[in-house]
Amino acid sequence: MLRLSNHVVSETASPHSRVSAARHDEDVIGEICRFGLAPRAGQPVQEQSAGRDVGEDIGGLLALSEWRFRFDHSFEPRNNKLMENVGPRPRLPSRWARVEAKLPPALNQLVGPADGVVELPLDLAWSGDRRFDLADPVQRYLYHMTVLTSAVTREHYTRWLNASLLCGDWSRLRLPRALRETWQAHFPELGPG
Numbered sequence: 001m002l003r004l005s006n007h008v009v010s011e012t013a014s015p016h017s018r019v020s021a022a023r024h025d026e027d028v029i030g031e032i033c034r035f036g037l038a039p040r041a042g043q044p045v046q047e048q049s050a051g052r053d054v055g056e057d058i059g060g061l062l063a064l065s066e067w068r069f070r071f072d073h074s075f076e077p078r079n080n081k082l083m084e085n086v087g088p089r090p091r092l093p094s095r096w097a098r099v100e101a102k103l104p105p106a107l108n109q110l111v112g113p114a115d116g117v118v119e120l121p122l123d124l125a126w127s128g129d130r131r132f133d134l135a136d137p138v139q140r141y142l143y144h145m146t147v148l149t150s151a152v153t154r155e156h157y158t159r160w161l162n163a164s165l166l167c168g169d170w171s172r173l174r175l176p177r178a179l180r181e182t183w184q185a186h187f188p189e190l191g192p193g
Contacts, residue, residue: 110163
């Protein structure tokens with residue numbers, strides 16, 4: 001009988017040991033069959049044309065497989081001392097860092113629409129609804145949030161925001177903290193209270 005595995009598995013070995021030895025044997029048998037060194041099911045064990053026992057080829061392949069699948073445990077652990085000496089990762093600037101430069105000098109320069117249905121341009125409302133009815137508080141909330149978080153130029157603020165509507169809705173807007181603080185520092189009349 002041909003023993004494929006070099007692992008000696010005793011009767012009292014754990015199920016894990018038996019399974020890993022069996023898997024190793026299956027892998028080796030698969031390679032042997034793939035290279036045509038062993039008979040497939042139903043073929044005779046003796047190769048008539050070569051005149052030699054298949055077991056010789058299998059033994060050579062087993063030796064090759066043991067070498068090929070061996071894991072080298074002699075590696076050195078990583079030297080992470082260089083990483084320990086590095087300071088904290090540099091942070092990216094806030095998305096709202098340049099908002100203050102785009103704000104108008106005074107709140108009364110926000111002369112956008114105060115009523116009616118407003119359709120925002122694509123550069124402000126590029127996803128979702130672009131039309132907002134300013135008489136509806138929910139739509140007006142969404143309108144303010146869209147303009148405040150998507151505006152990239154001073155004209156966006158002055159053309160699309162209305163000072164009186166913005167002051168009336170300011171306390172209800174759930175803006176990012178940095179954006180809210182920037183607006184309130186620039187326009188103290190929007191401050192808490």
